[in-house]
Amino acid sequence: MKATGVVVEHNPFHNGHFYHIKESRKKTAADIIIAVMSGNFLQRGEPALVDKWSRTEMALKAGVDIVIELPYVFATAQASDFARGSITLLEALECEAFCFGSEEGTIEPFTRSYDVLTTQQEAYQNSIKQYMQLGLSYPKALNEAYSDITTHLNLPLVDLSKPNNILGYHYIETACQMQAHIKPVTIQRIVANYHDNVDQDQSIASATGIRKALFDDGSIEALGKFMPHTSLEQLLKWKDSIGVFGSWQQFWPLLRHTIIRSSTKNLASYAEVTEGIEHLIHEAARECETFEDFMSRVKSKRYTWTRIQRMLTHIYTGFTWESLKEHQKPTYLRVLGMTQNGQKYLSEKKKNLSLPLVSRVAATKDSLLDLDIHASDLYQLGLQSPKIKQPVGMDYRKPPIIL
Amino acid sequence: MKATGVVVEHNPFHNGHFYHIKESRKKTAADIIIAVMSGNFLQRGEPALVDKWSRTEMALKAGVDIVIELPYVFATAQASDFARGSITLLEALECEAFCFGSEEGTIEPFTRSYDVLTTQQEAYQNSIKQYMQLGLSYPKALNEAYSDITTHLNLPLVDLSKPNNILGYHYIETACQMQAHIKPVTIQRIVANYHDNVDQDQSIASATGIRKALFDDGSIEALGKFMPHTSLEQLLKWKDSIGVFGSWQQFWPLLRHTIIRSSTKNLASYAEVTEGIEHLIHEAARECETFEDFMSRVKSKRYTWTRIQRMLTHIYTGFTWESLKEHQKPTYLRVLGMTQNGQKYLSEKKKNLSLPLVSRVAATKDSLLDLDIHASDLYQLGLQSPKIKQPVGMDYRKPPIIL
Numbered sequence: 001m002k003a004t005g006v007v008v009e010h011n012p013f014h015n016g017h018f019y020h021i022k023e024s025r026k027k028t029a030a031d032i033i034i035a036v037m038s039g040n041f042l043q044r045g046e047p048a049l050v051d052k053w054s055r056t057e058m059a060l061k062a063g064v065d066i067v068i069e070l071p072y073v074f075a076t077a078q079a080s081d082f083a084r085g086s087i088t089l090l091e092a093l094e095c096e097a098f099c100f101g102s103e104e105g106t107i108e109p110f111t112r113s114y115d116v117l118t119t120q121q122e123a124y125q126n127s128i129k130q131y132m133q134l135g136l137s138y139p140k141a142l143n144e145a146y147s148d149i150t151t152h153l154n155l156p157l158v159d160l161s162k163p164n165n166i167l168g169y170h171y172i173e174t175a176c177q178m179q180a181h182i183k184p185v186t187i188q189r190i191v192a193n194y195h196d197n198v199d200q201d202q203s204i205a206s207a208t209g210i211r212k213a214l215f216d217d218g219s220i221e222a223l224g225k226f227m228p229h230t231s232l233e234q235l236l237k238w239k240d241s242i243g244v245f246g247s248w249q250q251f252w253p254l255l256r257h258t259i260i261r262s263s264t265k266n267l268a269s270y271a272e273v274t275e276g277i278e279h280l281i282h283e284a285a286r287e288c289e290t291f292e293d294f295m296s297r298v299k300s301k302r303y304t305w306t307r308i309q310r311m312l313t314h315i316y317t318g319f320t321w322e323s324l325k326e327h328q329k330p331t332y333l334r335v336l337g338m339t340q341n342g343q344k345y346l347s348e349k350k351k352n353l354s355l356p357l358v359s360r361v362a363a364t365k366d367s368l369l370d371l372d373i374h375a376s377d378l379y380q381l382g383l384q385s386p387k388i389k390q391p392v393g394m395d396y397r398k399p400p401i402i403l
Numbered sequence: 404m405k406a407t408g409v410v411v412e413h414n415p416f417h418n419g420h421f422y423h424i425k426e427s428r429k430k431t432a433a434d435i436i437i438a439v440m441s442g443n444f445l446q447r448g449e450p451a452l453v454d455k456w457s458r459t460e461m462a463l464k465a466g467v468d469i470v471i472e473l474p475y476v477f478a479t480a481q482a483s484d485f486a487r488g489s490i491t492l493l494e495a496l497e498c499e500a501f502c503f504g505s506e507e508g509t510i511e512p513f514t515r516s517y518d519v520l521t522t523q524q525e526a527y528q529n530s531i532k533q534y535m536q537l538g539l540s541y542p543k544a545l546n547e548a549y550s551d552i553t554t555h556l557n558l559p560l561v562d563l564s565k566p567n568n569i570l571g572y573h574y575i576e577t578a579c580q581m582q583a584h585i586k587p588v589t590i591q592r593i594v595a596n597y598h599d600n601v602d603q604d605q606s607i608a609s610a611t612g613i614r615k616a617l618f619d620d621g622s623i624e625a626l627g628k629f630m631p632h633t634s635l636e637q638l639l640k641w642k643d644s645i646g647v648f649g650s651w652q653q654f655w656p657l658l659r660h661t662i663i664r665s666s667t668k669n670l671a672s673y674a675e676v677t678e679g680i681e682h683l684i685h686e687a688a689r690e691c692e693t694f695e696d697f698m699s700r701v702k703s704k705r706y707t708w709t710r711i712q713r714m715l716t717h718i719y720t721g722f723t724w725e726s727l728k729e730h731q732k733p734t735y736l737r738v739l740g741m742t743q744n745g746q747k748y749l750s751e752k753k754k755n756l757s758l759p760l761v762s763r764v765a766a767t768k769d770s771l772l773d774l775d776i777h778a779s780d781l782y783q784l785g786l787q788s789p790k791i792k793q794p795v796g797m798d799y800r801k802p803p804i805i806l
Contacts, residue, residue, distance in 0.1 A: 254660045257784045260795060261661065261721050286780065287794045318664050377689065381660045391690045392663060 001345050004030035005090030005098040005182065007070070007083075007171070009038045011048050011211070013058035013231040016101075016190065016204045021063040023187045024099035032345045034066040034093055035059055036086045037336065038075035039372055040246070040379035041317070043082050045309025047246035047379055049211055050238045053398060056337040060403045061230035065342035067401075068093065069334040071368050072375045073327045076313050078138075078272075083170035088330050090182055091175075092355040097183040100171055103162035105188030110165075110172045113150070113157045120149055137304045139166070164189055214245065243387045248312070251382035252291040255316050259285035262315070271314040271324040272307065281311070316382070317375050327368050334358045334369065337401030362396045404748050407433035408493030408501040408585065410473070410486075410574070412441045414451050414614070416461035416634040419504075419593065419607045424466040426590045427502035435748045437469040437496055438462050439489045440739065441478035442775055443649070443782035444720070446485050448712025450649035450782055452614055453641045456801060459740040463806045464633035468745035470804075471496065472737040474771050475778045476730045479716050481541075481675075486573035491733050493585055494578075495758040500586040503574055506565035508591030513568075513575045516553070516560045521579075523552055540707045542569070567592060617648065646790045651715070654785035655694040658719050662688035665718070674717040674727040675710065684714070719785070720778050730771050737761045737772065740804030765799045 039052045056067040074085025131141035205226045267278035284297035377392035442455045459470045477488025534544035549563045608629040670681035687700035780795035
């Protein structure tokens with residue numbers, strides 16, 4: 001059986017994701033699609049709309065065969081670490097290819113850019129540093145440095161000002177550095193850009209647009225044309241059983257309490273909190289009643305929205321720099337769900353996999369896994385939903401979903 | 404002007420407190436009554452029903468002339484430290500006497516007991532330790548050890564199984580150890596015992612009984628016969644402007660999040676958390692949806708309810724063993740409110756006071772005071788009241804109440 005990997009968040013699953021799965025299968029002639037999926041906190045540094053179980057069900061019902069959790073440490077990390085975690089897992093799962101959506105649409109510009117930057121590594125890194133000293137955020141600095149190096153080359157290189165291209169670049173970088181067997185493939189993203197609002201005349205909208213529409217209108221049904229009906233049903237089921245969707249707005253009372261309770265010295269110990277921003281974070285939390293107010297107080301040219309949200313995620317879960325340093329690579333393959341086809345693939349490969357398969361968390365001792373369980377517990381509390389009547393510790397009780 | 408001190412919590416102010424103030428004034432022929440009052444967290448280890456400002460207003464309207472805040476470190480401490488903080492403040496305020504309510508009602512048995520225990524200090528402490536090793540809580544062990552030492556003496560000693568006698572004993576102990584000028588006086592507590600429920604045929608009820616009636620019935624008006632009308636008005640005003648009363652039930656979502664977010668190692672760093680109880684606290688918080696369930700999981704013969712609640716207070720505010728060790732004595736006199744008479748007294752004495760008077764917090768740098776401000780902020784957040792529209796930091800904005 002031939003497997004192709006994809007790296008996803010599905011927050012929530014929509015028609016663009018459906019297209020991505022279908023095209024990945026077609027383009028690589030895959031028997032099995034394996035998705036490495038982020039848990040309850042995402043790369044943009046925010047709590048997921050619905051939990052990993054609900055999103056796993058969405059994925060399995062729309063063409064994915066196996067869902068593996070990307071551990072918290074990598075799921076909430078900057079692009080290069082996020083990519084390292086993801087590709088390591090897909091390689092360990094013996095996927096023959098991995099397929100990512102990009103603005104670029106073909107793989108050659110990625111590999112060519114990687115070659116150029118590798119040969120000019122030192123000049124490139126110095127240039128990034130210089131731009132950052134001028135007050136630019138990391139992605140902007142990177143982009144300027146990249147332009148400086150590549151403009152005179154007159155080669156078809158990848159445009160690294162596009163968010164999915166950046167991620168794609170890091171996938172290629174990781175695969176090359178690991179000397180992975182897995183083969184990179186890319187497909188062109190269609191229609192919706194990353195941050196685009198929902199356009200009722202289109203059937204493809206970005207997840208960001210869908211979330212915005214959901215929070216603005218509160219109507220789930222209106223989103224039906226942007227996602228498979230199985231995903232819509234999942235959203236409705238969540239709304240019915242939990243009552244609220246995950247967001248920093250929802251988590252704000254607990255996040256705010258956590259920030260104010262901490263000393264600034266303590267805040268600075270959490271991953272990604274640097275350069276004295278802990279003082280601003282502490283002061284803004286004291287002053288601001290809402291998450292929106294808080295963000296507009298903290299946001300500056302220096303840091304992207306995403307970067308600040310990642311700091312907040314780590315403050316919320318208590319994840320420190322020290323712990324970040326300790327966890328450089330995934331150490332297990334946690335199965336969140338699978339189809340019967342997926343199950344067959346895993347039984348076939350089980351003995352050859354280079355990382356242990358985890359389906360029962362209670363039977364596994366692993367400090368990286370402890371962080372996932374911890375993050376899940378805090379996600380459940382953050383919802384502050386009176387409808388949730390069960391104690392935390394869902395990860396201990398819930399076996400993989402089998403479809 | 405002659406001042407008499409009292410040590411109070413007024414949670415809430417009731418007829419028993421009114422009697423205490425009136426009798427204290429009469430018995431000591433005082434011109435001025437100075438109350439040292441706990442802030443927003445109390446000696447039983449719980450958040451106050453209404454905040455310190457509201458309770459200050461109750462006190463001033465019912466006969467107290469000056470209200471001084473007992474700093475968090477002492478207000479939430481075991482009896483001996485609570486007494487040390489209180490008496491130190493009253494001595495610094497140049498009170499000629501302090502007057503406490505006790506089950507005993509006369510001062511001689513207290514001083515006699517102090518003399519007996521001081522001369523047999525070592526045997527007494529060893530005996531307490533031995534009883535604790537048998538699994539008794541500290542107050543029970545103390546009481547048994549005290550019985551062993553005193554039964555054969557055939558002297559009129561104080562009965563240390565009574566909560567107000569215990570506190571009274573520690574006041575005397577502190578005053579003696581400090582060689583304080585302040586003279587101890589006691590008056591007999593009338594009618595209601597510490598934990599008694601509200602009895603509609605009596606006009607005196609304990610504060611515990613009143614709080615219970617308030618949370619059980621939710622009716623404030625029914626409490627009118629147990630408190631001065633000015634206190635009742637204050638409760639109604641609070642209910643109207645804040646909407647909820649302080650309690651661990653109300654604070655539970657934030658307390659629970661704080662416990663679950665912490666590692667057990669971290670929990671053990673907070674004041675009063677000892678002997679591995681952090682594991683039980685962590686486990687119980689994960690399992691229990693409500694504060695009641697949590698307490699019934701954690702409660703054992705080994706620890707009193709009050710002791711456990713004090714641990715929770717320190718976990719909630721992030722107050723560590725280390726910080727406890729750093730703060731052995733009050734370092735300022737924080738004025739929460741005063742009558743014009745009280746103001747006159749303070750201007751008269753200002754130059755001779757052995758501790759600095761603090762009326763504007765923003766102008767003062769003191770690490771002990773920082774803890775009070777921090778506790779106030781977390782109290783405000785704990786209420787989780789959508790009616791509170793102001794940022795935290797009330798302590799910076801609010802000048803002393805002047806009546």
